[in-house]
Amino acid sequence: EADIYQTPRYLVIGTGKKITLECSQTMGHDKMYWYQQDPGMELHLIHYSYGVNSTEKGDLSSESTVSRIRTEHFPLTLESARPSHTSQYLCASRTGTGGFWDEQYFGPGTRLTVT
Amino acid sequence: GENVEQHPSTLSVQEGDSAVIKCTYSDSASNYFPWYKQELGKRPQLIIDIRSNVGEKKDQRIAVTLNKTAKHFSLHITETQPEDSAVYFCAASWGGDSWGKLQFGAGTQVVVTP
Numbered sequence: 001e002a003d004i005y006q007t008p009r010y011l012v013i014g015t016g017k018k019i020t021l022e023c024s025q026t027m028g029h030d031k032m033y034w035y036q037q038d039p040g041m042e043l044h045l046i047h048y049s050y051g052v053n054s055t056e057k058g059d060l061s062s063e064s065t066v067s068r069i070r071t072e073h074f075p076l077t078l079e080s081a082r083p084s085h086t087s088q089y090l091c092a093s094r095t096g097t098g099g100f101w102d103e104q105y106f107g108p109g110t111r112l113t114v115t
Numbered sequence: 116g117e118n119v120e121q122h123p124s125t126l127s128v129q130e131g132d133s134a135v136i137k138c139t140y141s142d143s144a145s146n147y148f149p150w151y152k153q154e155l156g157k158r159p160q161l162i163i164d165i166r167s168n169v170g171e172k173k174d175q176r177i178a179v180t181l182n183k184t185a186k187h188f189s190l191h192i193t194e195t196q197p198e199d200s201a202v203y204f205c206a207a208s209w210g211g212d213s214w215g216k217l218q219f220g221a222g223t224q225v226v227v228t229p
Contacts, residue, residue, distance in 0.1 A: 042221045043204065050214060103161050
């Protein structure tokens with residue numbers, strides 16, 4: 001089924017640990033995005049990708065890094081987790097041509113807690 | 116860059132009444148305006164969208180209107196039901212932006228009381 005998948009859904013980890021949040025989409029979308037969101041609050045764009053080997057930082061400064069080696073896969077990595085990284089991380093993707101963009105789809109999110 | 120402002124931040128309505136959420140945008144080149152609904156603990160999901168060549172769009176109990184001159188767009192929910200309770204986000208994007216980024220409003224918490 002065409003969708004966006006994120007793993008893990010929930011993660012509790014200690015300060016200083018390295019973590020990778022996985023995001024995969026099966027819709028063939030070239031544009032992918034990572035948002036950080038506290039529950040019910042604003043969506044903050046932290047990273048985005050135009051396509052394979054293309055990544056950019058978003059509007060909200062983040063200590064995380066991303067990679068895009070395959071079209072369908074857009075993982076986010078935190079080298080050293082801190083309590084301030086506690087939040088929900090949402091992955092999204094979309095496509096579009098000719099100056100108009102189509103619907104943006106969100107993954108189910110990863111709720112990260114750093115103790 | 117684009118800036119989207121959304122009002123109100125919270126909205127409480129009686130079941131059966133109408134709810135209206137308003138957004139303004141700054142970039143006159145923006146041409147795609149979606150609305151997302153996010154229920155508690157769930158992912159944001161598109162409920163309706165409108166393109167700049169259309170002034171109004173309706174889907175059952177929800178409708179969106181766009182005023183390009185004033186650079187604002189609104190979401191209208193009629194005959195509200197308890198399941199309409201959620202956070203609603205408006206957004207805007209520019210077709211010429213090769214990154215396809217959506218600029219989101221801050222969200223509106225809608226509470227429908229029976």
